[in-house]
Amino acid sequence: MSTVTADSSRYGRFMTGLLRITLRLDTFIHTLYPTDFNPLYYTGGLSNLFLFILVLSGIFLFFYYEASLAAAFESVRYISDEVPYGGIIRGVHRYAADGFIVAILLHLFRNWFTDRHLFSRDNPWISGMFLLLFGGLIGFTGYQLVWDERAQVLTTMFLAMLRSIPLAGDGLAKIFMGGVGIGEGTLVRILFLHIVPASTLYVMLWWHYLRLRHPKVWPPGVWVLLVVGLVFLLAGVIPATSGQPATPAARPTSFPMDVFFMVPFWLLNWLSPGAVVVLGVLLFVGGLAVPYFSRRETAPQMGVRHAGVAQVIDGNCTGCELCYFDCPYNAIVMVPSPGPGLSKAAANRTLLAVILESRCVECGICIGACPFEALELPKFMERDVRIEIAQAVQA
Amino acid sequence: MTNPKIVGFVCDWSVELAPLLNGNRLRDLPNVYVIRVPCSGFVRPGWLEDALNQGAAGVFVTGCPYGDCLNREGNFLMRDRVDQQQRRLQRRRIDPARLAMFAHGLHDREAFMAEVRVFSDRLAAMAGGQATPAPATEPAPAGGSP
Ligand code: SF4
Ligand code: SF4
Numbered sequence: 001m002s003t004v005t006a007d008s009s010r011y012g013r014f015m016t017g018l019l020r021i022t023l024r025l026d027t028f029i030h031t032l033y034p035t036d037f038n039p040l041y042y043t044g045g046l047s048n049l050f051l052f053i054l055v056l057s058g059i060f061l062f063f064y065y066e067a068s069l070a071a072a073f074e075s076v077r078y079i080s081d082e083v084p085y086g087g088i089i090r091g092v093h094r095y096a097a098d099g100f101i102v103a104i105l106l107h108l109f110r111n112w113f114t115d116r117h118l119f120s121r122d123n124p125w126i127s128g129m130f131l132l133l134f135g136g137l138i139g140f141t142g143y144q145l146v147w148d149e150r151a152q153v154l155t156t157m158f159l160a161m162l163r164s165i166p167l168a169g170d171g172l173a174k175i176f177m178g179g180v181g182i183g184e185g186t187l188v189r190i191l192f193l194h195i196v197p198a199s200t201l202y203v204m205l206w207w208h209y210l211r212l213r214h215p216k217v218w219p220p221g222v223w224v225l226l227v228v229g230l231v232f233l234l235a236g237v238i239p240a241t242s243g244q245p246a247t248p249a250a251r252p253t254s255f256p257m258d259v260f261f262m263v264p265f266w267l268l269n270w271l272s273p274g275a276v277v278v279l280g281v282l283l284f285v286g287g288l289a290v291p292y293f294s295r296r297e298t299a300p301q302m303g304v305r306h307a308g309v310a311q312v313i314d315g316n317c318t319g320c321e322l323c324y325f326d327c328p329y330n331a332i333v334m335v336p337s338p339g340p341g342l343s344k345a346a347a348n349r350t351l352l353a354v355i356l357e358s359r360c361v362e363c364g365i366c367i368g369a370c371p372f373e374a375l376e377l378p379k380f381m382e383r384d385v386r387i388e389i390a391q392a393v394q395a
Numbered sequence: 396m397t398n399p400k401i402v403g404f405v406c407d408w409s410v411e412l413a414p415l416l417n418g419n420r421l422r423d424l425p426n427v428y429v430i431r432v433p434c435s436g437f438v439r440p441g442w443l444e445d446a447l448n449q450g451a452a453g454v455f456v457t458g459c460p461y462g463d464c465l466n467r468e469g470n471f472l473m474r475d476r477v478d479q480q481q482r483r484l485q486r487r488r489i490d491p492a493r494l495a496m497f498a499h500g501l502h503d504r505e506a507f508m509a510e511v512r513v514f515s516d517r518l519a520a521m522a523g524g525q526a527t528p529a530p531a532t533e534p535a536p537a538g539g540s541p
Contacts, residue, residue, distance in 0.1 A: 023502050030460065035498070041462035116465070214468060307433045326436070328468040363466040364437030368476060371441070380433060385442060391419075392402045392428035393450040 018113040042219035043107035049219060049227055050100035051201065057093040058198065065145065067187040072147035073245040080239070091235025097139055099231065104128075104135060112290065121361075122291040127207040129287045134197045134204065141194040143262075147187065148243040155182065157265050157273070164274035211359055213330045307362040308378030312353050315342030316374035319351030323366035323375060331359035332366060345372055398426040399452030399518035403511065404442075406435040406458045408465045410499040410507040423508060424515055435459075435496075436469030440480040443494055447484070453518040455495040457507065463500065470498055493518065 029038050039046065064083055066075040079086040108128065111117050117125040140158070144151045162173040178185025209215045218224060267276050310331075318341065324332045337352040353374070364377050376382060401424075405412060412429065421427040432438055435458030443454045456477060458470030474496050481491035495514055499507040 020502070023500055026460070026463065026500060027502065035460040035462050038460075038462055212467070216467070326468070326472055328466050361466065363434040363469060364432065365434055365466060365469050365472060368436045368439050368473065370439070377433070377437070380437065382439070385430065385432075386445070388419075388430045389402060389442060389446045389449065389451075392430065393400055393446060 015113070019115070022110060022113045037220055037222065039219070039223060040106065040110055042216060042223060043103050043110055045216050045219040046223065046227065047100055047103040047107055048205070048217050049224055050096045050103055053096040053228065053231060054093060054100060055198065057089045057096065058195070060089050061093060062195070065191070067145075067191040068184060069147065069182075069187060072145065072187055073242065076146050076242055080242075087239050088232065088235045091238070091240045092231050093142075094240035095231045095234045097142060099227065101135065101139065104132060108132065117291045123211050124208050125291045126288060127204055127210075129284065131201060131204050131208060132287075133284060134201055138194055138197050138201075141190050141197075144190045145187070145194060146242050148245055150243045154262075154265060155186075157268055160268075160273040161264075161277050164272070164277055211329050211331075213325075213328050307364060307380050309357045309360045309362060310355050310364065310366055311376050311378060312355060313374045313376060314352065316346055316372050317341055317349065317353050318343075318346045318372050318374070319349035319353070320370075320372065321351065321353075322371065323353055323369045326369035327366050328363070329359050329361055331356050331361070343372070346374070399515060400450060401427045401453045401455070401511075401515055401518065402446045402451045403427055403429045403454070404432050404435070404438045404456045405429050406437075406469070407431055407433055409435070409457050409459045409501070410503055411501050415504060415508065421508075421511065424511060426515065427511060434464070434466050434469040435473040436464075436466065438473060438476075440476045440483075443477075443480055444484065444489075447489060447493055453493045453495070453514060455497055455511070455514060457497040457499060460498050460500050460503075474498075490521065492521070 026038060026040060029040060033039075035041070061079060064075055064079045064086070066072060076090075080090055081087065083089075111125070111128075140154070144155055159173050159176070162176060163169045165172060174180060176186075176189060177183065178189050209217075219227070264276050264280060267279070271279070319334065319337055321334055324334050333354050333356060334351040335354050337349045340347050341349055341352075362377060364380060367375050367377060367380075367382075369375075373382065403421075412431065415421055415423070416429065417425070419428055419430075421429065435456050438456050443456070446454045456473055458464060458473055461470055461474070464470045477494060477496040481494055484491045484494060497507065497510050499510070
């Protein structure tokens with residue numbers, strides 16, 4: 001309950017401050033929207049929506065794109081200027097990508113600040129870090145595909161970063177370019193590195209959702225309409241543009257950088273390529289470690305009692321599957337019943353509920369679901385609740 | 396009945412109770428006894444009816460704001476179960492308005508207290524509603540929450 005008391009460490013106080021800010025923000029948003037429509041509750045669904053828009057518009061662009069040094073820039077121009085609605089679709093792809101990054105970052109920070117990455121929720125967090133990594137890679141290769149001046153500079157910077165990795169660096173750069181220098185094979189590889197990781201995102205999403213029953217995959221309908229409308233509006237009003245075509249002799253002039261994808265390259269202004277690589281690796285590894293080291297307090301300090309993993313009372317379970325449908329973490333499986341139960345209702349059962357202890361978060365939702373008194377949380381026994389009720393109504 | 400006996404099941408993760416409690420009762424509304432539960436979805440609807448049958452004038456469950464349940468689903472499931480239980484109560488000629496579902500976040504102390512107070516006042520106004528079986532009225536909305 002009281003996540004706001006008894007913080008010992010400075011880090012804990014800092015994280016508690018962030019939690020407060022997050023919740024205050026929610027309270028403010030709730031003055032504008034009903035709670036069911038708070039967009040911050042649907043950051044995951046919004047990311048998924050953006051990803052879906054990206055896939056659809058990406059398929060369209062793929063039909064026209066040519067992955068060769070000579071034709072890439074021209075094919076992008078052709079899409080923008082000559083294909084009917086091509087410019088719009090390109091803009092949609094561009095702005096949906098920005099929206100995607102904003103949404104996944106919001107998703108990450110919100111779930112971090114509200115402690116929704118701890119304990120048995122480390123699975124979505126870890127898969128989320130990989131989704132983020134791949135998302136960044138896809139965004140980066142997307143910029144390169146246009147093969148304008150900016151793309152060329154980015155590629156050069158990226159190669160410098162690759163080469164700075166000890167031992168493997170030169171080899172990696174060679175693999176990336178498909179030869180000793182940027183050549184005809186390079187853009188094919190970049191296209192591959194754009195599309196295949198994007199497909200992999202869906203595999204990772206399966207991992208991301210693995211332990212969740214009824215994940216909120218889509219935001220509410222009005223938000224879907226608003227987002228789709230907004231992306232199309234932006235694409236129409238501010239079309240996505242290319243810079244100058246890339247020529248081997250081109251000297252990098254100034255061009256707009258996209259903050260979300262380009263932070264590492266922007267850092268190159270101050271740091272050596274090797275330092276940026278080290279920083280990136282540290283961030284990623286640190287990110288993976290967050291669920292295990294960023295606990296602001298222990299459960300007792302938070303005033304939360306340890307409830308114990310839910311237990312099925314074999315004799316009472318009728319195999320009605322209600323708990324199986326309601327457990328939000330897919331922690332209950334139904335197995336063929338090895339024998340009849342003891343109670344009258346359970347005498348003819350064909351199924352038996354079994355708790356997968358490693359997935360159970362001790363929330364007790366299954367207790368409320370079971371109409372046959374066949375589930376208990378060890379530290380919150382039904383008997384104790386009944387005693388409390390009796391206390392409450394007497395006197 | 397001026398001080399209706401009320402039992403409240405309050406989720407550990409929803410409204411912060413420490414500053415509001417005096418023992419197991421709300422300091423400002425001592426007629427309200429609070430039972431803390433690990434998630435609003437933990438509450439078995441049968442317990443709510445038992446509490447009513449054992450002499451409580453009203454029962455409520457408090458979870459986090461809808462959409463923000465720590466366990467993602469608990470408060471939605473509980474809202475459905477409370478609705479269902481209200482229909483069941485009505486069939487048994489118990490006024491369904493004696494059962495309510497609230498949703499408040501960690502810092503929504505004032506809103507929580509205000510809603511409990513309204514609930515308590517309404518029960519006080521219905522005093523005697525227990526003795527005379529309630530006519531089959533429309534089921535009351537599940538708490539004032541959106
Ligand atoms: S307590 Fe029950 S509902 Fe909650 S995670 Fe464990 S098995 Fe699932
Ligand atoms: S809800 Fe209860 S009776 Fe039904 S399957 Fe689950 S444990 Fe068994």
